[in-house]
Amino acid sequence: MQPAPGESPIVVLVRPQLAENIGTTARAMANGGLFHLRLVAPRDGWPQDRAWRTASGADAILEAAEVFPDVPSALADCHRVFATCPRPRHMIKPLRTARAAAEDTREINGRGLRCAVMFGPERAGLEAEDMAHADTLVRYPLNPAHMSLNLAQAVMIFAYEWWTATEPTPARKLITNGTPVATKGLLEAFLDRLVSELDASGFLEPEKKRANMVRNLRHWFERGEVTEQELRTLHGVVTELSVGRMRRGRPD
Amino acid sequence: MQPAPGESPIVVLVRPQLAENIGTTARAMANGGLFHLRLVAPRDGWPQDRAWRTASGADAILEAAEVFPDVPSALADCHRVFATCPRPRHMIKPLRTARAAAEDTREINGRGLRCAVMFGPERAGLEAEDMAHADTLVRYPLNPAHMSLNLAQAVMIFAYEWWTATEPTPARKLITNGTPVATKGLLEAFLDRLVSELDASGFLEPEKKRANMVRNLRHWFERGEVTEQELRTLHGVVTELSVGRMRRGRPD
Numbered sequence: 001m002q003p004a005p006g007e008s009p010i011v012v013l014v015r016p017q018l019a020e021n022i023g024t025t026a027r028a029m030a031n032g033g034l035f036h037l038r039l040v041a042p043r044d045g046w047p048q049d050r051a052w053r054t055a056s057g058a059d060a061i062l063e064a065a066e067v068f069p070d071v072p073s074a075l076a077d078c079h080r081v082f083a084t085c086p087r088p089r090h091m092i093k094p095l096r097t098a099r100a101a102a103e104d105t106r107e108i109n110g111r112g113l114r115c116a117v118m119f120g121p122e123r124a125g126l127e128a129e130d131m132a133h134a135d136t137l138v139r140y141p142l143n144p145a146h147m148s149l150n151l152a153q154a155v156m157i158f159a160y161e162w163w164t165a166t167e168p169t170p171a172r173k174l175i176t177n178g179t180p181v182a183t184k185g186l187l188e189a190f191l192d193r194l195v196s197e198l199d200a201s202g203f204l205e206p207e208k209k210r211a212n213m214v215r216n217l218r219h220w221f222e223r224g225e226v227t228e229q230e231l232r233t234l235h236g237v238v239t240e241l242s243v244g245r246m247r248r249g250r251p252d
Numbered sequence: 253m254q255p256a257p258g259e260s261p262i263v264v265l266v267r268p269q270l271a272e273n274i275g276t277t278a279r280a281m282a283n284g285g286l287f288h289l290r291l292v293a294p295r296d297g298w299p300q301d302r303a304w305r306t307a308s309g310a311d312a313i314l315e316a317a318e319v320f321p322d323v324p325s326a327l328a329d330c331h332r333v334f335a336t337c338p339r340p341r342h343m344i345k346p347l348r349t350a351r352a353a354a355e356d357t358r359e360i361n362g363r364g365l366r367c368a369v370m371f372g373p374e375r376a377g378l379e380a381e382d383m384a385h386a387d388t389l390v391r392y393p394l395n396p397a398h399m400s401l402n403l404a405q406a407v408m409i410f411a412y413e414w415w416t417a418t419e420p421t422p423a424r425k426l427i428t429n430g431t432p433v434a435t436k437g438l439l440e441a442f443l444d445r446l447v448s449e450l451d452a453s454g455f456l457e458p459e460k461k462r463a464n465m466v467r468n469l470r471h472w473f474e475r476g477e478v479t480e481q482e483l484r485t486l487h488g489v490v491t492e493l494s495v496g497r498m499r500r501g502r503p504d
Contacts, residue, residue, distance in 0.1 A: 100423035
């Protein structure tokens with residue numbers, strides 16, 4: 001399920017300032033299955049111990065990181081380049097959401113082409129000259145009143161979308177810890193028993209309201225996608241309560 | 253476009269350890285349009301200056317944060333509760349991806365119900381007893397070989413999905429800086445001119461290859477979704493090169 005290293009886009013950090021952010025970027029990359037990191041003119045040089053301290057085990061990515069003096073040399077062997085850009089201005093360039101960019105890079109990598117995604121320095125982001133080297137811009141849909149993303153957060157969102165672009169995880173499911181969901185027949189048998197206990201206790205009187213009361217109870221039980229194990233527990237609960245009622249010798 | 257505060261789910265940090273992470277969580281919440289923060293038994297007490305230092309301006313969220321002694325009291329006024337859980341085990345519970353959970357919470361908030369999303373402490377995540385108070389689990393699709401997410405990263409992904417669940421941003425578009433995309437007629441006029449210049453220079457000989465060469469050139473120009481401004485520039489380039497060729501007095 002994990003994409004092979006050769007099939008994931010290259011993350012290019014342009015003039016990153018803090019080594020800690022390079023480490024947290026590597027961690028985010030590992031979370032989302034991105035393995036190739038390039039650094040353009042990191043402010044404090046490279047390598048930096050502080051990066052390893054924040055990478056939370058994503059050491060292999062840091063150890064394989066490549067350093068370049070400028071943007072063109074970092075991109076020279078790439079076929080397609082995306083640049084993250086919160087507020088694109090004064091340029092004519094295709095723009096993608098993070099999701100569409102992740103889908104596009106997956107398609108591009110799938111054709112055997114090398115693809116890079118550039119992220120700018122912490123304070124100011126990419127400069128116009130950096131962005132001119134990209135063929136496509138990426139803008140994340142986020143709260144326009146608070147667009148400022150931490151560098152590793154920006155990488156995390158792209159990495160998450162990259163992983164999500166192929167993971168076959170169903171959006172919704174019930175985890176049942178190995179016990180099967182009960183059939184409607186098993187649920188019916190439980191409801192029959194519950195209703196007969198409630199009849200015995202007098203809870204379902206008067207008779208003219210009985211059908212409605214039973215139906216309303218049923219709505220709740222049908223909704224819950226109950227498992228066989230839970231039905232067994234519910235049978236036990238009914239037994240216990242009925243025995244208690246009989247022991248106390250009163251019908252409620 | 254920004255959802256009103258009353259219409260966003262509550263982020264519940266259960267026993268958070270580092271105040272810095274509470275601050276970066278607030279920043280991530282602001283990025284994604286989440287405004288309600290609750291803290292269950294923060295390890296170092298509350299408030300903590302260190303949280304404000306990492307919140308990057310999301311102070312209003314920290315100032316409005318509510319503190320609770322335990323999970324049930326933090327959830328008492330909520331109608332639906334989601335719990336983030338990387339490896340759900342030993343329970344029967346509906347499971348959602350981050351995307352589906354964000355869609356679900358939006359639907360639930362849209363019905364005027366109060367919805368909470370729980371995140372566990374940094375080191376160990378939520379305990380089984382915490383998760384028992386949730387009605388739904390959330391698991392992010394991420395690299396199974398490296399699932400450990402920083403707390404603020406986990407909140408960031410949910411906040412990003414929450415925002416994305418309604419933003420009407422088109423996945424793909426061309427930004428053109430106000431200049432219109434050229435019609436095919438304008439492109440045709442340019443290509444006609446280019447071809448006649450190339451005919452004059454002899455570039456399109458021999459005649460039997462001419463049609464193919466023109467068609468191949470056309471493929472490239474048609475692909476680019478050129479703007480009127482760029483076509484004007486290209487006309488200028490052709491003029492300049494032709495004049496240069498004529499000045500030099502040779503046909504290539």
